[in-house]
Amino acid sequence: xxxxxxxxxxxxKGTQAERLKKELGIPTISTGNILRAAIKNGxxxxxxxxxxxxxxxxxxxxxIIGVIRxxxxxxxxxxxxxxxxxxxxxxxAEALEAAGIRFDAVVAIEIPxxxxxxxxxxxxxxxxxxxxYHIVHIPSKVEGVCDTCGGxxxxxxxxxxxxxxxxxxxxxxxxxxxxGFYEARGILKTVLDCGQVAATTxxxxxxxxxxx
Numbered sequence: 001x002x003x004x005x006x007x008x009x010x011x012x013k014g015t016q017a018e019r020l021k022k023e024l025g026i027p028t029i030s031t032g033n034i035l036r037a038a039i040k041n042g043x044x045x046x047x048x049x050x051x052x053x054x055x056x057x058x059x060x061x062x063x064i065i066g067v068i069r070x071x072x073x074x075x076x077x078x079x080x081x082x083x084x085x086x087x088x089x090x091x092x093a094e095a096l097e098a099a100g101i102r103f104d105a106v107v108a109i110e111i112p113x114x115x116x117x118x119x120x121x122x123x124x125x126x127x128x129x130x131x132x133y134h135i136v137h138i139p140s141k142v143e144g145v146c147d148t149c150g151g152x153x154x155x156x157x158x159x160x161x162x163x164x165x166x167x168x169x170x171x172x173x174x175x176x177x178x179x180g181f182y183e184a185r186g187i188l189k190t191v192l193d194c195g196q197v198a199a200t201t202x203x204x205x206x207x208x209x210x211x212x
Contacts, residue, residue: 001080001208002102003027004087006178007109009167010116011193012200016083016109019201027076031064031085034071043070065095072101080104088175092180106182107204111193113168118166124153 001024005013017028038046039053045066049059064086072081083103087093122135124144128151133140140146144153157163182188189207194200 002104003080003082004103004152004182005082005109006105006106006175006182008113008171008176009112010120010164011109011111013083013109015197016201016204017084018081019203021074023201023205024080024082026080026082027062028082028084029068029071031068031083033062034061038067038070040091043067045070061092061095064092064100065099068096068101069099087178090177090181093178094151103182103187104210105187105189107189107191108123108177108179108209109191109193109200109204113165115193116168117161117164118161121155121161122165123155123159125156126151127154128152 003020003024003026005017005020007013020026021028035049037044039050040046045063048063049067052059052063061063068083068086071077082207087096119134122180124131124133124135124140126146126149129146131146131148132138133146133153142151145151146153158167163176179188179190181207189204191200191207
């Protein structure tokens with residue numbers, strides 16, 4: 001099963017990827033993680049990526065695709081994988097195809113923007129130990145104080161409503177068109193966020209039944 005999860009920032013892709021990894025018995029391939037590993041291990045494309053990053057430049061798509069190809073050749077990907085973090089644009093999707101990387105299904109998790117803003121703006125993180133909370137869904141026992149270490153709970157800049165709206169605008173402009181790209185290839189599965197993590201996982205697995 002070769003799978004991509006699409007969705008806006010805050011849609012729960014990372015959480016669902018971890019759950020699907022266990023359900024389907026395939027690894028989650030995080031682009032950020034494999035890029036860091038390639039650089040650490042000094043692979044040829046890792047060194048290429050490091051040169052761009054050291055110069056303060058974005059790593060070009062062709063280098064990112066090279067890192068992904070290296071990772072997908074490893075034995076644990078033989079039965080499939082969940083690709084996380086790429087593609088973000090039509091150009092990246094086309095580059096993956098040109099590199100011979102194909103997918104069995106692309107799952108788009110649908111959730112309204114206003115719900116994402118509410119979800120992300122409620123996040124709080126302990127500035128001392130990094131523990132995560134949510135003012136509605138996972139509140140601390142004492143408001144603004146970490147249950148674990150007593151540190152102050154703060155809102156990250158990435159989670160302020162203004163930043164979330166900016167990130168959503170970028171998603172709608174650059175990444176959302178991928179739904180049409182993969183729909184044209186007959187592999188898009190649209191799943192509505194169910195409000196609860198486990199219910200959304202079951203909805204995804206039901207949508208994948210014909211693809212597994």
